Amino acid sequence: MLNSLSVNNYALIDRLTVDFTAGFNVLTGETGAGKSILIGALGLLLGSKADSSMIRSGAEETLVSCVITLNNNEEINKWLGEHGISPDDNTLIVRRTVKKNGRSTIFIQSVPVTRAELNELASFLFDIHGQHEHQSLLNLDNHRKLLDRYGGTEILAKRFHELFKKLSEMKESFNKLVNDEKQRNREIDILKYSITEIKNVDLHPGEEEELEEEFKILSNYEKLFELLENAYSNTAESRGGALSYMRNARNALDQVVRINPKMASLVQELENSFYAVEEISDELRKYQNSIEFDPERMAVVEERLSVIRMLESKYGNSIDEILEYLSKCEEDLERLSNWENERHKLEVEIKKYEKEVRAQAQVLSEKRRTAGNALETKIESELKNLGMEKARFRVHIEEKKGDSGKPVIGSLGKDYIEFVIAPNQGEPYKKLRSIASGGELSRVMLAIKSVLSSSDSIDTLIFDEIDVGIGGQVAIAVGGKLTNLSKSKQVICITHLATIAVQADNHIIVKKHEEQGRTLTSVECVKDEKRVTEIARMLSGDSNTNASLNHARELLLKYSKV
Numbered sequence: 001m002l003n004s005l006s007v008n009n010y011a012l013i014d015r016l017t018v019d020f021t022a023g024f025n026v027l028t029g030e031t032g033a034g035k036s037i038l039i040g041a042l043g044l045l046l047g048s049k050a051d052s053s054m055i056r057s058g059a060e061e062t063l064v065s066c067v068i069t070l071n072n073n074e075e076i077n078k079w080l081g082e083h084g085i086s087p088d089d090n091t092l093i094v095r096r097t098v099k100k101n102g103r104s105t106i107f108i109q110s111v112p113v114t115r116a117e118l119n120e121l122a123s124f125l126f127d128i129h130g131q132h133e134h135q136s137l138l139n140l141d142n143h144r145k146l147l148d149r150y151g152g153t154e155i156l157a158k159r160f161h162e163l164f165k166k167l168s169e170m171k172e173s174f175n176k177l178v179n180d181e182k183q184r185n186r187e188i189d190i191l192k193y194s195i196t197e198i199k200n201v202d203l204h205p206g207e208e209e210e211l212e213e214e215f216k217i218l219s220n221y222e223k224l225f226e227l228l229e230n231a232y233s234n235t236a237e238s239r240g241g242a243l244s245y246m247r248n249a250r251n252a253l254d255q256v257v258r259i260n261p262k263m264a265s266l267v268q269e270l271e272n273s274f275y276a277v278e279e280i281s282d283e284l285r286k287y288q289n290s291i292e293f294d295p296e297r298m299a300v301v302e303e304r305l306s307v308i309r310m311l312e313s314k315y316g317n318s319i320d321e322i323l324e325y326l327s328k329c330e331e332d333l334e335r336l337s338n339w340e341n342e343r344h345k346l347e348v349e350i351k352k353y354e355k356e357v358r359a360q361a362q363v364l365s366e367k368r369r370t371a372g373n374a375l376e377t378k379i380e381s382e383l384k385n386l387g388m389e390k391a392r393f394r395v396h397i398e399e400k401k402g403d404s405g406k407p408v409i410g411s412l413g414k415d416y417i418e419f420v421i422a423p424n425q426g427e428p429y430k431k432l433r434s435i436a437s438g439g440e441l442s443r444v445m446l447a448i449k450s451v452l453s454s455s456d457s458i459d460t461l462i463f464d465e466i467d468v469g470i471g472g473q474v475a476i477a478v479g480g481k482l483t484n485l486s487k488s489k490q491v492i493c494i495t496h497l498a499t500i501a502v503q504a505d506n507h508i509i510v511k512k513h514e515e516q517g518r519t520l521t522s523v524e525c526v527k528d529e530k531r532v533t534e535i536a537r538m539l540s541g542d543s544n545t546n547a548s549l550n551h552a553r554e555l556l557l558k559y560s561k562v
Contacts (some may be wrong), residue, residue, distance in 0.1 A: 001490045002126070002460050003067040003091075007041045009059035012512065012521040019525065021506040024486035027494045027523075028501050028534060029510035034521030035494045038510065039128065039464055042066070044096050046126055047119025050104040065095040068125060073457055076124045085111045094118070128462045129445040137419065137445055138433050144417045147395060149455035151371025153364060157412060160360050164411045167353040174346045177339055184336055191333040194315065198326045201307055203319050211305050218298040221291065228288040235281035243281065246274045361414040368415055369397055375451065382447035386481065387474030388440070390425040393447075419448070442466035443478065450481050453488045461485065463493040467500060479503040479559070498538040498552065502559040507531050532556065 006017045012034050027035050044050065044064045055062045070076060070090045080087065085108050095107045096118070106113050108121065127137070137143070148154040177184075217224060237243035250270055257264050308319065316322040335342065372395030383391040396418045399407040407414065420429040423440055435441040442463050449461060463482070467475060479500040482491050486505065495501055509524050526534055535552035542548055 001069045001071075002042075002492070003069055005038070005042055005045075006063075006065045007038070008063040009056040010041045010062045010064060011037045011054050011056060012519055013037060013041070014056065014518075014520050016521070016523055018508060018523050020490070020492060020508075022486075022490055023505035024483055024503065025490070025492045025506040025508065026501045026504035027492070027508045027510055028496070028538060030512070030537075031496075033510045033512040035510045036464065037521060038523075039462065039494065042462070043128070044098065045094050045118070046122035046128070047115050049115070050096075050098040050102060052098060052100050052102045055098065055100060060100055062098045063095070064098075065093065068092045068094065071459055073124060073459075075457065076121070079121055079124065083108075083111065083113065083117065085109050125458065126460045126462060127445070127449075127458050128464065129442040129466065137448060140418055143395075143419050144412060144415070146452050146455055147368055147371060147375065147417055150375055150452055151367055153367045153371065156360075156364055156367065160357075160364055160413060161411050163353070163360060164357055164409070167350065167357055168411075170346060170350050170353060174343065174350060177343055177346065184339065188333065188336050191329045191336070195326060195329050195333065198311060198315065198322060198329075201311060203308070203311070203322060205319055205323070208305070208308050208319050211301050211308075215298065215301045215305060217291070218294065218301065221293040224291065225288065228284055228291075232281060232284045232288060235277055235284065237278075237281075241281070242277055243274065246270065246277065250274065357409060361409050364413045365397070365415050368413075368417070371395075372397055372417075378451045379447050382450050382481070383444065385477045386443045386447055387470050387477070388423060388443060388447075390423075391444075392422040392429070393444075394420050394422075394429055396420050396429070440469070442468075443470075446478065446481055446485070449489075450485055453485055456489075458489075460490045460492065463491070466493060467495050467497045471497065471499075475499045496538065498535045498555060499559075501538060502535055502552075502555040507534070509534055 001022060002020050004017055004019050007013045008015050018038065027038065029035055040048075040054070041062075041064050044062075045066050068091065070087055070092060085092075088109070093107075093109060097105045104115065106115060106118050108118070113121075123139075137146075144157075145154075148157045233241055235241045235243060237247060250267070253263065253267050253270060257267055311322050312318065315325045375395055376393055379393040380391065383389075383393060397415050399414055400410055400416045402408040419432055421432060421435065421444055422429045423435060423444075432441070432444065435444065442465055446463065446466060449456065466478060466482075470478060475497045476499045479497075480503065482493055482500065483503045485491055493500065493504070501507060507526050509526050509530075511522050511524065513520055513522065524530075532549060532552045535555060536542070536545075536548035539551055539555075540548040
């Protein structure tokens with residue numbers, strides 16, 4: 001929902017803010033006051049091309065901004081997430097600046113976006129009827145979406161899309177399998193080479209660590225031997241080491257115990273320590289005797305480590321990773337070598353899915369045609385109430401055709417869907433875009449929106465020129481349709497007709513006045529007597545006569561909700 005629109009230095013506007021409400025908003029005012037200027041300013045926030053000629057004379061730039069409250073719309077939330085934009089309490093602020101040199105900057109929240117991105121977001125939020133650029137119903141993709149929502153086939157269409165996507169992926173895999181024979185042969189050669197190279201080395205888990213430990217010992221043999229000799233000498237009893245001193249200490253302690261038996265426990269502890277050091281000394285001698293310098297073995301170990309590290313540089317960071325890569329290569333080789341079997345499996349699966357896709361496309365098409373017939377009847381009834389008694393509306397559904405002219409099935413079914421209309425008796429059906437009259441197009445859009453309001457996710461509808469060429473009961477009917485539509489949507493309407501304006505929830509007057517020799521546009525939200533005066537002006541062009549004022553009060557009493 002559009003909460004407010006702020007405009008600075010745009011055409012006749014110096015600075016103003018318009019506050020909108022939920023429900024039915026009308027903008028009225030004398031011709032040339034600037035109502036369409038406001039819509040043009042809003043268009044900048046919907047992605048319209050910037051025109052520097054609209055910058056107010058004497059200003060360097062135009063700044064337009066708005067505050068929008070979001071509903072829980074899946075498409076909008078997805079779009080915002082993809083662009084890194086976070087609403088603040090379900091609220092967005094959109095700002096656009098246009099400079100004299102034609103350059104434009106656009107921000108949603110604090111995130112800069114392109115004009116195309118702004119236009120894309122706006123397409124989820126607003127419809128402007130009366131000019132073609134921002135009308136979602138002029139986009140053929142939306143015709144299909146609206147029909148599916150109206151007919152309750154949206155979930156079916158989504159499931160079909162997933163089914164079709166799966167079929168497309170399988171066909172892509174099949175084509176790759178069939179067409180990439182040279183590439184497949186190259187991959188087979190590479191896999192065979194890698195498998196042979198790894199297997200010839202005959203790697204074993206943990207081998208690299210063992211070899212590194214062995215190489216470290218061999219390459220430090222002399223130092224290791226000296227250290228062991230030193231350690232043994234300092235422990236062995238025969239060389240005056242620790243054991244010799246501990247034996248002397250034992251003899252002395254034995255004599256201590258004869259004097260003081262309480263020291264007997266120390267004798268046992270010393271004896272245990274003696275045996276422990278003795279065991280250490282024996283192990284040191286055994287280990288020293290076991291090692292020997294073997295330059296040939298060192299060369300073998302070094303070469304083996306070199307081979308392992310060469311494989312690691314190509315296939316993984318460790319032996320475990322190399323062996324995992326080997327296993328994957330063997331699986332890939334088996335798959336590629338058995339591609340004929342794979343192709344046959346895919347062919348069977350593709351035929352199965354093609355049959356299912358054709359069946360589901362037919363079911364979807366039949367449901368759409370049924371929904372289309374019901375939709376045609378409802379919209380034609382709405383058009384009659386809006387003064388287009390002879391208009392015929394059709395949901396045109398036909399099979400999609402490929403370049404060869406043959407029927408094709410796409411990701412959303414087999415149907416080409418388009419809303420078309422014959423506004424007058426005897427005329428052929430036309431595309432909505434080709435309707436010449438802006439007021440006529442707006443009424444067609446109002447009829448469609450009235451029927452599809454619960455199916456259409458767009459929250460804010462803006463109608464300009466909707467009252468062109470109508471009056472009397474038709475104008476009252478148009479106002480009634482807008483009122484009903486405003487129960488589920490925010491409606492903003494520019495009108496010259498009092499019978500439409502009196503039915504609004506929020507009445508905004510757009511005025512033009514002179515200030516210090518310059519023409520300015522301003523806005524005012526009116527209620528009570530000010531609103532009576534404006535309705536009287538719209539009725540007779542004169543807001544001062546009792547007749548027009550009384551008529552205005554009667555209309556407001558009859559139709560007004562505020």
